[in-house]
Amino acid sequence: MTDTTRPTVDLGPQTRIVARLAAGVTDEQLGGVTPCPEYAVHHVLGHLLGLAVAFRDAGRKELGATTDTSPDSALPDLGPGWREELPKVLDELADAWRDPKAWTGMTRAGGVDLPGDVAGAVAADELVIHGWDLARATGQEYTPDPAALQASYGLLSAAAEEAERDAGMFGAVVPVPPGAPLLERAVGLSGRDPGWTPSA
Numbered sequence: 001m002t003d004t005t006r007p008t009v010d011l012g013p014q015t016r017i018v019a020r021l022a023a024g025v026t027d028e029q030l031g032g033v034t035p036c037p038e039y040a041v042h043h044v045l046g047h048l049l050g051l052a053v054a055f056r057d058a059g060r061k062e063l064g065a066t067t068d069t070s071p072d073s074a075l076p077d078l079g080p081g082w083r084e085e086l087p088k089v090l091d092e093l094a095d096a097w098r099d100p101k102a103w104t105g106m107t108r109a110g111g112v113d114l115p116g117d118v119a120g121a122v123a124a125d126e127l128v129i130h131g132w133d134l135a136r137a138t139g140q141e142y143t144p145d146p147a148a149l150q151a152s153y154g155l156l157s158a159a160a161e162e163a164e165r166d167a168g169m170f171g172a173v174v175p176v177p178p179g180a181p182l183l184e185r186a187v188g189l190s191g192r193d194p195g196w197t198p199s200a
Contacts (some may be wrong), residue, residue: 007151008103009120012094012146014127019087021134021142028079030078034137037112038075044133045086046076051109051130052091055123056111056150059116060094067108097123124151129190132183136196154181156189 022045030042039047052070057066096102103116114122119191128144129152134144146153160173176188184194 008100008117009097009124009147009151010094011097011120011124011127011148012091013145014124014131015052015090015094017142017175018127018131018134019090019137021131021140022086023047023083024140025134025138026031029138032137033198035133035192039133041134041137042078043076044130044137045082047071048127048134048170049075049078049082050085050088050091051126052086053124054109055126056089056093056096057098058107058114058121059093061102061105061107063108068111070111078175080168081200093123104172121155122149124148125155125186127154128183128186129192130188132192137198139198149182149186151186153186153189156186160189 006164025041025045030040030045032041034041034044036044052056053066054069057063063150097120101116105116105119106113107119107124108114109119127147131144132142134140172191174191174193176184176194180188180194187194
């Protein structure tokens with residue numbers, strides 16, 4: 001990662017957007033396909049729930065089982081109370097990262113030790129990109145929070161430049177036109193086709 005300290009981001013606007021998208025998912029859509037080839041809609045929601053807990057605790061510097069577990073250790077899924085639990089944990093995530101101390105020093109998420117400012121940018125990226133996954137899979141309108149989107153794009157473009165994702169958690173970068181909207185450029189950098197639809 002770069003040595004430049006990343007700007008802090010209020011994750012609240014983006015967590016509220018994700019919570020709204022989750023609330024708009026019908027029970028009938030839970031088994032639907034998503035831009036993540038191995039994930040159905042309920043897996044994306046389960047991943048969002050797990051990452052919200054992990055990055056909440058990373059922001060609080062409460063390191064343990066929730067921050068030590070790799071996201072690839074098991075296929076994420078949902079429990080029966082997820083509709084109440086997910087917005088609650090998303091709010092807690094945003095609150096944790098409103099503390100300036102969350103962005104300083106070191107923390108851990110997904111079993112990886114990270115500087116606080118990098119972990120905060122990763123949290124923003126996860127919320128932005130998986131928000132797009134969820135919206136695209138369920139046919140919902142999606143406009144991410146501009147500050148979170150900028151943090152996501154900055155993280156993804158830096159990772160692409162450093163060639164750190166050749167065999168990483170995302171697929172190969174999908175090229176998009178130079179003048180494409182920032183969200184489409186971020187989605188392409190994450191290894192997704194911005195033109196993906198469930199019927200594609």
